[in-house]
Amino acid sequence: MASRARVRAPELVGAGGWLNTGGKELTLADFRGKITILDFWTFCCINCLHVLDELRELEEAHRDTVVIVGVHSPKFVHEADHQAVVDAVARYEVHHPVLDDPALATWKQYAVRAWPTLVVIDPEGYVVAQHAGEGHAHALARLVEELEAEHAAKGTLRRGDGPYVAPEPTAGSLKFPGKAVRLPNGHFLVADSGHHSLVELAEDGETVVRRIGDGQRGLVDGDGSDGAGPRFSEPQGLALLPEGSAYDVVVADTVNHALRGVRLADGLVTTLAGTGRQWWQGSATEGPAREVDLSSPWDVAWFDGRVWIAMAGVHQLWSFDPAADTVAVAAGTTNEGLVDGPAAEAWFAQPSGLAVSADGER
Template identity: 75%
Template structure:
């Protein structure tokens, strides 16, 4: 057992959500129904790459402790589309979630547990008390150790109940494709589609429907070989190389793969199969450097450009030298233009190359951005993390909602797969305006040209849809949204920011190479902060809030590194804990002058 002091026990609030339960065979659960089991609540939303990382981190834990542990996903939406029940149903299947999920479109359970960030994990013991809370990713190792302690403690007390969990898998649907991600038109005129949920690539005939062949075994894995034995893990984007080969963003394998279309042979170009974490090398021989959720790829100026969604960056892979390196982005999440090394992105998820520009869909900022020939980053449409909608017109006023794909058109304009608006949009640099090309698509995630037509990947309809490019855009009613999260009331003036971190039991802060923590603070609008912005190594900081700015968002990024505390182990395992928060605040006289944020919770 851990020797950490126990705080006063807090009873876990009930699980409520108007959307109801998924993966339970139609049954609704209460915490009383789960008494005797260890429960981990995973507060997630399906747009969030960090949340998707946590889903993958929990798979092994879930399988290992299936008779004592129940993981409950609590889906807590950011975007309007994510509050639609069918969208949550789709996401649960799309990402292979194999535990019950509570659909909480109004954030009722989120508020009861005082959650402030996606993702957040809460551990509840067999007697129904909260024992730990962790924000961000990278905590599976700490939670597993706690689960083992709780198993021993409650086995001895007689309060542990073993047995089958409440998960009931849905019936599989017999469709040709299942949540396809991206498409590529091959020189032969056929279409190569990433059949993401089935972990395969599918070649379709020129009609976009008839299957020519499938590449990949259909089981999650990282395995090279021929078309029947190779294995992928939720592949997404693809691009043609000069030699006719196809490079594939094998997203959950954190790897780039190479497909020889002539033979069907699959090999690995880049990545170690492990997710890149802060502090690791970000350049070097491609097979020796870890990647992080590569979502799309494009061949531009002799290199493969990688939309590295997992760390909010653009990387490149040099086929001639076999090396990867960071091309743009700081790993901080947001929208900042300028030189590549200073730019901020937020889940870049779609790429399209022209002679002088690399276009990208920056999904979490609902933005269309581009890289110029000098490597500088520009924004064509989009304003930041919290503004989105469906509005045509001048680029400065136009709005998207979580776009995942972008396609260069012959006239120099670009088509945007405006995913959460179920629309195909067009941005014309000549006029600096956005129009709508088509609506009533279902989660379009990519599009490819085929003569005078454009073929759209309708991910949530499991198909390719062929459209004729119209001369004039369809007019739709303008809609604008701002993310609706309850603002935290804080006092104007000095605000004490405390990021709470305690190394998990059996670990200590890693100070071998200097400070083991990092804190970065900024604000929207920037005028909200009179002092305290910028980077530092202390997890506590005094911020000076401008009383003339009534409300805004504090952007906080924190990181801490810990290692196993075992003097007998010459090479202890080390872990990085990291999280970004966007905290809406409202300045109110007499309100709290301290803002605590939990990076990794101590035992409660």
């Protein structure tokens, strides 16, 4: 049987140039000897954001043999704006080189058809795998280990640091804040997404009163009195609960796939819902709150005795009942689109914001 012809990876080109390289323009030759994973993504795609998080562990575990290269491939006009791409790379803590390809030149060269798509290139510059969608981290890890062994034996594997150059840090009390709510004392509580924490501001909206969270990405409860945590991972939405509740604020802890409760008196943080794992097709859609997986909850709102959840990761609305300590799907089918109708039949597209009417009745 004839062996399949090996396909050499096309060159990487993009009119927007390179980010996270210290200003250097890279070519495939710069990655020779490394296992290169191209991540074709765009910053408004929730599935692409999931893949960014899936790749973090692989990136850290194989730092001396693997180079991940983001190829930013816009779906919408705004996503082709270069400064918007720069901001997204900073916001989502992308710690590898990114090629800004606003005209989809490299996307077309690799015959990519879906966001996100991952392409694996071996140390000799040949394409060895391509995966569309999310959920491929374990398969990629196995392939990387096989390629490491194969090319170490052949002498074609080059170990050492990759071409990533961290950008200069920017100062500021807030970094990509997700949402703010006004507290009963007139202060403001802000989801400081980029710093993985919450910030309480004085009535002037500028003076920092305190920070809840140690600024490190993680899922850690507590009030920080033990020197560890609490920790969030890109918190986005906030909802103030009625007076007398066990906690004062509910936080959509987006990348942790969880809801967190905050007691303002002492800054105590408690996980209310979610397991820390991402919901996958076939997982439970209702049950005890801390036993059901969630998927990128982006915003929350208090209405009719429940916390409503914009579940961006699965294109649905869910609800959390604090009295029963349960979660359940409230609307949507997980299909992405714009379809009206009964709650169980409606389609949403990455719902990311919720609001209750001024009279609180809808």
